[in-house]
Amino acid sequence: xxxxxxxxxxxxxxxxxxxxxxxxxxxxxxxxxxxxxxxxxxxxxxxxxxxxxxxxxxxxxxxxxxxxxxxxxxxxxxxxxxxxxxxxxxxxxxxxxxxxxxxxxxxxxxxxxxxxxxxxxxxxxxxxxxxxxxxxxxxxxxxxxxxxxxx
Amino acid sequence: xxxxxxxxxxxxxxxxxxxxxxxxxxxxxxxxxxxxxxxxxxxxxxxxxxxxxxxxxxxxxxxxxxxxxxxxxxxxxxxxxxxxxxxxxxxxxxxxxxxxxxxxxxxxxxxxxxxxxxxxxxxxxx
Amino acid sequence: xxxxxxxxxxxxxxxxxxxxxxxxxxxxxxxxxxxxxxxxxxxxxxxxxxxxxxxxxxxxxxxxxxxxxxxxxxxxxxxxxxxxxxxxxxxxxxxxxxxxxxxxxxxxxxxxxxxxxxxxxxxxxxxxxxxxxxxxxxxxxxxxxxxxxxxxxxxxxxxxxxxxxxxxxxxxxxxxxxxxxxxxxxxxxxxxxxxxxxxxxxxxxxxxxxxxxxxxxxxxxxxxxxxxxxxxxxxxxxxxxxxxxxxxxxxxxxxxxxxxxxxxxxxxxxxxxxxxxxxxxxxxxxxxxxxxxxxxxxxxxxxxxxxxxxxxxxxxxxxxxxxxxxxxxxxxxxxxxxxxxxxxxxxxxxxxxxxxxx
Numbered sequence: 001x002x003x004x005x006x007x008x009x010x011x012x013x014x015x016x017x018x019x020x021x022x023x024x025x026x027x028x029x030x031x032x033x034x035x036x037x038x039x040x041x042x043x044x045x046x047x048x049x050x051x052x053x054x055x056x057x058x059x060x061x062x063x064x065x066x067x068x069x070x071x072x073x074x075x076x077x078x079x080x081x082x083x084x085x086x087x088x089x090x091x092x093x094x095x096x097x098x099x100x101x102x103x104x105x106x107x108x109x110x111x112x113x114x115x116x117x118x119x120x121x122x123x124x125x126x127x128x129x130x131x132x133x134x135x136x137x138x139x140x141x142x143x144x145x146x147x148x149x150x151x
Numbered sequence: 152x153x154x155x156x157x158x159x160x161x162x163x164x165x166x167x168x169x170x171x172x173x174x175x176x177x178x179x180x181x182x183x184x185x186x187x188x189x190x191x192x193x194x195x196x197x198x199x200x201x202x203x204x205x206x207x208x209x210x211x212x213x214x215x216x217x218x219x220x221x222x223x224x225x226x227x228x229x230x231x232x233x234x235x236x237x238x239x240x241x242x243x244x245x246x247x248x249x250x251x252x253x254x255x256x257x258x259x260x261x262x263x264x265x266x267x268x269x270x271x272x273x274x275x276x277x
Numbered sequence: 278x279x280x281x282x283x284x285x286x287x288x289x290x291x292x293x294x295x296x297x298x299x300x301x302x303x304x305x306x307x308x309x310x311x312x313x314x315x316x317x318x319x320x321x322x323x324x325x326x327x328x329x330x331x332x333x334x335x336x337x338x339x340x341x342x343x344x345x346x347x348x349x350x351x352x353x354x355x356x357x358x359x360x361x362x363x364x365x366x367x368x369x370x371x372x373x374x375x376x377x378x379x380x381x382x383x384x385x386x387x388x389x390x391x392x393x394x395x396x397x398x399x400x401x402x403x404x405x406x407x408x409x410x411x412x413x414x415x416x417x418x419x420x421x422x423x424x425x426x427x428x429x430x431x432x433x434x435x436x437x438x439x440x441x442x443x444x445x446x447x448x449x450x451x452x453x454x455x456x457x458x459x460x461x462x463x464x465x466x467x468x469x470x471x472x473x474x475x476x477x478x479x480x481x482x483x484x485x486x487x488x489x490x491x492x493x494x495x496x497x498x499x500x501x502x503x504x505x506x507x508x509x510x511x512x513x514x515x516x517x518x519x520x521x522x523x524x525x526x527x528x529x530x531x532x533x534x535x536x537x538x539x540x541x542x543x544x545x546x547x548x549x550x551x552x553x554x555x556x557x558x559x560x561x562x563x564x565x566x567x568x569x570x571x572x573x574x575x576x577x578x579x580x581x582x583x584x585x586x587x588x589x590x591x592x593x594x595x596x597x598x599x600x601x602x603x604x605x606x607x608x609x610x611x612x613x614x615x616x617x618x619x620x621x622x623x624x625x626x627x628x629x630x631x632x633x634x635x
Binding site: 018019020021022023024025026027028029031032035036037049051061062064066067070074090096097098099100101102103120121123 | 288289290294295296316317318319320321322324325328335336338339340341342343345386389401402405406409412422423424629630631634
Binding site for chain 2: 321578582584595634
């Protein structure tokens with residue numbers, strides 16, 4: 001059984017976007033997602049730049065060495081249950097920046113990832129799909145967390 | 152351009168200020184400082200300027216231990232360019248601190264020198 | 278005079294698309310000092326680009342997603358000048374059209390960003406709505422929205438069909454009235470001009486000293502546009518650089534807005550010039566030699582220096598991106614402004630951190 005709070009949160013997941021060294025291609029698509037053409041506000045999702053208010057982290061980029069600690073920090077500040085979506089090929093595997101010396105090669109090297117989005121750069125349509133897929137995972141997580149809280 | 156490159160000269164490190172000043176006074180805008188490591192381990196530095204109608208540059212060759220004079224007080228924008236060379240090649244510039252791009256302790260040191268720390272899982276040659 | 282406070286601005290901030298950290302020293306609301314911390318996006322592209330010149334076209338696009346076509350054009354032009362070949366006219370015209378399309382998307386992004394930074398959400402959305410017209414156009418032509426992958430050393434690898442050319446013309450005709458409307462809003466809106474006029478002034482002298490390039494330098498009265506050098510097909514079209522004298526955020530914004538209209542003019546001039554013919558020529562052997570290559574990216578002059586020694590690995594490839602010079606000059610603009618204006622000023626130089634840090 002989900003608590004009222006979880007039920008409400010899932011209707012309106014707030015997202016936070018953080019770039020960890022991507023080429024900006026996916027970031028542009030994340031922004032396209034927020035604007036009239038794709039407009040994820042129809043699903044109740046809003047962009048919030050504050051990790052403490054966020055439910056979903058949209059992470060782009062292969063995680064450069066300097067961003068590593070910041071990313072971990074942001075992840076820890078986000079309240080449970082949280083969802084991490086790795087946007088694009090470089091966030092998923094680090095493939096486009098395979099030969100670069102200053103990258104970690106994927107978000108999952110630093111923080112746990114729930115949904116991987118392919119594409120270089122990933123298209124807004126796929127991001128919407130990932131968000132919907134993510135929400136079903138999020139529902140499971142929230143239900144699990146609530147059960148734990150009830151004892 | 153010549154194959155052997157310019158001679159390795161110590162006072163080139165000091166002359167760089169004079170030559171930059173000449174360029175800037177002639178109305179040129181500094182574009183880039185290109186550093187590259189030659190076969191023998193010395194570093195070639197190319198200071199390139201935009202002076203219409205094209206690009207002009209002066210180049211010199213030094214040993215990596217030598218300290219180069221900074222030109223940031225002649226051309227303010229050169230500061231970032233110098234910091235970049237300091238970071239990526241581990242050269243010493245007078246009064247220029249490292250740490251523009253690289254995170255101390257995590258990133259490889261002087262990654263663009265001949266034997267860079269191998270990139271993670273990277274195949275080094277195509 | 279209040280006590281000085283230090284606040285970090287970024288790396289993760291609502292105003293920035295990308296990680297950039299500015300440490301501000303404040304006296305009450307006034308900024309008295311600023312320190313830039315960059316490098317959050319440093320991946321090591323110069324190393325990756327030098328490994329194999331045949332694969333580097335792919336990687337050069339990944340340096341920056343907003344000006345990816347300019348990056349790959351600069352790289353391919355560098356190789357072409359090492360080989361000493363001329364790209365066929367049709368190939369050069371296609372490159373020019375794609376570069377201008379990308380300039381449109383980039384400038385509209387920057388303009389929307391400025392509008393958002395002053396709290397004008399509506400205009401931000403409108404900019405992005407018009408931008409989607411161009412994004413879907415390049416998607417139809419190249420098959421991709423962001424990285425067009427159309428360039429190859431020697432020309433372009435994807436031709437534009439006659440229907441595609443008509444499509445470009447039709448899209449430009451649809452876009453023109455919309456951009457005129459945007460231009461009207463940006464130039465006449467009182468709130469917007471109050472938040473941008475006289476803010477973050479970069480004098481002509483300072484712009485020369487900091488080596489600013491692109492719209493930032495043109496807004497400070499430096500009439501320099503690399504497109505005048507006539508790379509690609511720019512020698513075949515007529516245009517003159519857009520220059521303003523004020524050097525404030527408003528000037529930088531309006532230079533970009535005027536350049537959007539200019540880009541459409543250039544595209545429309547290119548379309549009738551396209552004649553049947555090859556789009557690319559083959560090159561033989563490994564490159565040997567050295568070349569500078571410059572293009573005018575949306576943010577300004579983009580320089581590639583390539584030295585090859587007849588092997589698959591390049592001896593050195595150096596990128597000097599426009600944002601590197603422009604972001605550094607923030608240090609000249611920020612001191613003396615109000616804290617509330619900091620986002621507007623930072624965004625008005627169009628900081629592309631993936632370009633800056635590479």
